Amino acid sequence: MTTDTDGESEPALTIDELAARAGTTVRTVRFYGTKGLLPPPVIGARRVGRYGPEHLARLALIEELQHQGMTLAAIERYLHRLPPGLSHHDLAIHRAVVASWAPDAEETVSAGELRRRAGRRLDEGDVERLVAMDVVRPDGDVYRIDPGLFRLAVQLLDVPLSEKAILAARAVLTEHSRAAAHALSQLFRAEVAERTEQDVKSLSAHMQPLVVQALLTTFQRSLRQEVHEWLAGSEEGLPS
Numbered sequence: 631m632t633t634d635t636d637g638e639s640e641p642a643l644t645i646d647e648l649a650a651r652a653g654t655t656v657r658t659v660r661f662y663g664t665k666g667l668l669p670p671p672v673i674g675a676r677r678v679g680r681y682g683p684e685h686l687a688r689l690a691l692i693e694e695l696q697h698q699g700m701t702l703a704a705i706e707r708y709l710h711r712l713p714p715g716l717s718h719h720d721l722a723i724h725r726a727v728v729a730s731w732a733p734d735a736e737e738t739v740s741a742g743e744l745r746r747r748a749g750r751r752l753d754e755g756d757v758e759r760l761v762a763m764d765v766v767r768p769d770g771d772v773y774r775i776d777p778g779l780f781r782l783a784v785q786l787l788d789v790p791l792s793e794k795a796i797l798a799a800r801a802v803l804t805e806h807s808r809a810a811a812h813a814l815s816q817l818f819r820a821e822v823a824e825r826t827e828q829d830v831k832s833l834s835a836h837m838q839p840l841v842v843q844a845l846l847t848t849f850q851r852s853l854r855q856e857v858h859e860w861l862a863g864s865e866e867g868l869p870s
Contacts, residue, residue: 642672642680652689659689665702667692667709687721694725699736736774744773748784760784762793764800 649656662668668688671679688709695705712724744766745752752760760766765783767774786796 642674642682643686645671645679645681648681648685648689652686652693654689654693662689662692665706667706683718684716684721687718687725691721691725737777738769738772738774740772744775747775747780749781750784752784756787759787759793763796 643651645656645659649659652659659668663670668685671681671685674680692705692709695708700708716724739747744757748756757766760780760783761768763779763783763786765776765779791799
């Protein structure tokens with residue numbers, strides 16, 4: 631039995647062949663099937679299930695999402711939000727985007743390494759503030775850190791803001807950045823729909839720094855305008 635995809639005829643795979651090709655186990659493939667992460671196989675002769683390129687692409691996407699630290703529940707939500715009927719080419723594009731735009735993974739460091747990365751002296755109070763900011767998490771004798779936010783959090787140690795205000799600001803930025811990311815991803819997805827996986831990786835690598843710089847510049851201008859209006863309003867309220 632064969633599956634014709636994008637004009638190429640590829641042999642259908644048994645579950646053992648699929649697991650071997652994907653570098654996983656038959657048990658894992660069956661588990662993903664029961665969770666709805668993989669579509670059911672095509673039942674062929676002798677009622678043997680046959681799997682095609684889409685199943686292989688989905689397993690590769692699941693592996694990439696796990697590599698980025700997503701839980702099984704989060705992966706389920708991600709896959710269930712995908713449009714129905716995606717080809718293995720579409721799934722490969724999703725995997726390329728995930729791999730190219732994923733944030734730095736959480737790291738585990740010793741107390742000495744934590745202080746070395748801070749680039750300054752950290753006393754116990756400083757470490758407690760970093761923990762309160764949710765960028766450092768004690769884990770026995772070591773610490774788990776978010777490398778993308780750690781240096782920024784260290785700089786905030788000298789800013790006269792409470793942990794509550796910092797966490798509230800982080801929540802605001804996260805909410806609005808996700809909304810912007812969602813809108814941009816829709817535009818990005820439309821642009822790369824007909825491209826190869828290698829083209830997607832190249833385009834994504836070039837776009838990421840440009841998008842980040844554009845967001846940063848736009849935010850700086852908006853914040854400057856907000857502060858200007860705030861100060862102007864404060865001056866108007868002062869007695870003459």
